[in-house]
Amino acid sequence: MNTGYDTRLGRSLTIEQYKDEYGPKLDSSGKTRARPSVFCLACQGVLHTVGEDSLTSAAVWAHDPDPHVSCPVKDTGSARYELLAPMTPDNGAAQELRERFFANWPTHWGHIRKIANYADINTLIGFLGHADSTNFWAHKGLQAWHIPYIFLATCDFPPPTGVAGTRRKNWLRFRFDARVRTLEDLWIRVLPNLTFLCLYYRKPRTGEPTPAHFIDMEAIALDSTFLTRTFAPPHTYATRAMAKAFKL
């Protein structure tokens, strides 16, 4: 990956920035320099530099081997979160939550598009159909503001097609940090300082990105108050598609 997180500075560094900050690998006597550790935002694992002194290939950060740490960045698409039906559904709350979502869907969609630029309305329509068929709305403790994040973490965001394809070339995937093992952890465990991550991948020539296409990631602050804010209204195309799919 291109950047690693420096807890001293509280920000992500490229290898060039790391060298500027802490010096090159070897000191003036040619010995290995003691430099502070840099961490992976997704799993908090320690990273090391690869190809730092290579003149031919770009230097990147890689995980130190650790059998106890499983990192979302190293997962393939198949290990993503699943929308499971609730074990003890709260059907009364479900109906209210679903109605509130559909009454406010443009706000949810505005928030989603701030995080995943050029997301496709058909991805949301597919997600909502899946949510209905798994009785997703009936999870006890699930709150309206969780929904965009669950949508982002369970769906895939290839670069847009057509003209917009020049505006976002990377494939986006979203993850919670490694403490969230299942989506239910989000509303059951309510983890403090939860990190939500946007992972960037190069678009493969065919098929879906693998860990080999991973470029970098960025932490995104979870916002539980976005429903009180105003966003640009959805495009007419999105409004029509939602109305047709859900008889709004």
Ligand SMILES: [Zn+2]
């Ligand atoms: Zn990691």
